[in-house]
Amino acid sequence: MKIALITSCMAGIAHSKMAATALKKEAEKRGHQMSIEEQGGHKVPVKLKPEEIEEADIIIIAKAVTISGKDRFKNKPTLDVSVNKAVRKPKEIMDKAEELYNNIENK
Amino acid sequence: MSFVKDTKEVFRETGLHFRTGVSYMLPILLIGGLLGSVSMLGTNSDAEIWKVLKHIGEIGMSFFVPMMAAYIAYSMADTPGLAPGFIVGILANETQSGYLGALLGGILVGYITFMLLKIELPKLWQSSWGMVIPVVSTTIVSLFLVFIVGPPLAIMMESMSVFFSNLSESGGAALGGIMGILGGFDYGGPFSKTQSTFATAAMDLNVFTPLGITGAIVTIPPLGLCLATFLSPKLYTKTEKDYAKSSWLYSLIAGFTEIAIPLAMNDLIRATVATVAGCLVGGSIAGFFALELYTPVLGIPQWFFYNNIYVYIGSVVSGVITTALLVNLLKSISNRDIKAIEASEESI
Incomplete structure (x- = not known):
């Protein structure tokens, strides 16, 4: 499946990057595609492209601070987790993401 | 409702x-x-x-x-x-x-x-x-x-x-010690943020010692844990050693406590005891000599805004050494099975 990931942390330097790396690694291991947007105080934002959001089957938000531009994902199935959990337990989150995806597919 | x-x-x-x-x-x-x-x-x-x-x-x-x-x-x-x-x-x-x-x-x-x-x-x-x-x-x-x-x-x-x-030397040391305990405790989590929030609040009052203490302790956990892997490589897995090699410089340049997380994660209790002790030492020294930092920046830019760079270096070095020695001591008396951890990492 295709995943769009948004991570955020206070300064935008450490946690958002680490969460993104951990989840991306886990996602690729399972054969999923992932596009990433990181947010935070000192970060130069690289926004997800509209078509990346459009194509994504699910959205994962791993946040420590409120993310900006939440409206973009309004009609998408979203998994909302804390950034700390993403750093420590990327597997658990990917399990949940797959579960969410399967639930949608089966409907 | x-x-x-x-x-x-x-x-x-x-x-x-x-x-x-x-x-x-x-x-x-x-x-x-x-x-x-x-x-x-x-x-x-x-x-x-x-x-x-x-x-x-x-x-x-x-x-x-x-x-x-x-x-x-x-x-x-x-x-x-x-x-x-x-x-x-x-x-x-x-x-x-x-x-x-x-x-x-x-x-x-x-x-x-x-x-x-x-x-x-x-x-x-x-x-x-x-x-x-x-x-x-x-x-x-x-x-x-x-x-x-x-x-x-x-x-x-x-x-x-x-x-x-009106903070005295011993008062400063006590303040630094407390801030050190908080800062070394959870690697950029709520406790560390409490201490840095407090430092920012003090800066608002034109008091710069708390910020100096924060600046001194922030790099102690990552540097200390990195140094520990260089001192006794036997006690660490390959992943940890590789991470330490690439991240000590990064922690010096960017100055984040969070960098320590991957090194502490597999052995949280021992690592935390060591970083708390290291930050306690570093913070107390910084507090005792009333280290002041005038700008809330991290990493290399900090170096230019201390009132006394030698106190800064002294407190960081002693904190880092304390952390490294203590964590290795704790790990060497424990029976942490490196081979098993490495094997489980490879199977992921």
Whole structure:
């Protein structure tokens, strides 16, 4: 499946990057595609492209601070987790993401 | 009713809203602090440029408190919360309740705006209600701040300021020790943030020792744990060693406690004991010699804004060595099965 990931942390330097790396690694291991947007105080934002959001089957938000531009994902199935959990337990989150995806597919 | 549920939700996430406020505040602190510090270079010069820089720095420093309040409220109530948050924040600044007042005011005004938005009126009234909300919430919280919590908060800030300016050497060491324990405890989590928030609040009072202590302890956990892997490679897995090789320089340049997490993660208790001890040592030394940092920046830029670079180096080095030796000692008397961990890492 295709995943769009948004991570955020206070300064935008450490946690958002680490969460993104951990989840991306886990996602690729399972054969999923992932596009990433990181947010935070000192970060130069690289926004997800509209078509990346459009194509994504699910959205994962791993946040420590409120993310900006939440409206973009309004009609998408979203998994909302804390950034700390993403750093420590990327597997658990990917399990949940797959579960969410399967639930949608089966409907 | 959804009222109770929403209230619970917004309060459970207070930490998130607070962090959002701080996240938006960081750049303004950086601009203000950096320009202010640069302008110190021109203290003896008459050139106009230094005065302009100093003034810009002062604007930044006077605005970080309202900025935080505004974005706490924004995070809670979205756009309708932003303007009330700014006004309450500026008010907190003016009534001398400062950082704490803005924190409280921002949360309150955000919450009240959020709740007022939930009220459903007949359609005819609903559209004008949107314009009334920010006015109502601002009025309520402003009056509350000025007449009820403002005076005691102002006294508290004032006495904090007096306390810090008369800090003795042993008092400073104790302060540094406590901040060190908090800072070394959870690698950039809530405890560390409590200590750095406190340091920023003190900076608002023109007291710079807490910030100096924070600056000194922030790199001790990652550097200490990296050094530990170099001292006894036997005690660490290959992944950990590789990570340490690439991250010691990064922690020196960027200066984040969070960098330590991957090194501490597999053996949290022993690592935490060691980093707490290291930060305790480093913080106490920094506090004892009243190390001051004038700008809330991290990493290499810090080096230029300490009142005494030798104290900084001394406290960091002793903290790092304490951490490294202690963590290796703890690990060597434990039976941590490196081979098993490496095997499980490969099978992932």
